[in-house]
Amino acid sequence: MVTCYMKFAIDPYKLNEFEIYAKRWMSIIKRMGGEHHGFFMPYEGGSNNIAYSLFTFPSLGIYEEYRNKLRTDEESQANLAYARETRCLISYERSFMRPVFE
Known part of the structure; x- marks a missing residue:
């Protein structure tokens, strides 16, 4: 299992505008096999x-x-x-982590 952390x-x-963009990603990721937090x-x-x-995502390969x-x-x-048209997003950073759940 791999968790993508984005800033x-x-x-x-x-x-x-960014919130609209964000909500759309949540459904896209779910549709493609991920779990959005x-x-x-x-x-x-x-x-x-x-x-x-x-x-x-269940694995880095699936991601x-x-x-x-x-x-x-x-x-x-x-x-x-x-996002390009509205210019709501300036930049982002992406990191991958291994989650620990109870």
Whole structure:
């Protein structure tokens, strides 16, 4: 099992647009065999331009298959185009972790 941890730099004036983008990824990842653990958006008292996301795939190989499928998946490509058009996403970092559950 592998969990992808993502840190996003986002436009703080386009939180609504980023949230639309985020919610779309949740259904895409689920459809492609992953489990999404949510996006975590800026809130009072912290950075107003950083968001986080966690999602898990059964293995790194299945995650890599998911990444390959994204290139031709219409919904995924439309969501990436939405982020470019709205400019809600500035950059992101991706790390992989091994989760420990009870």
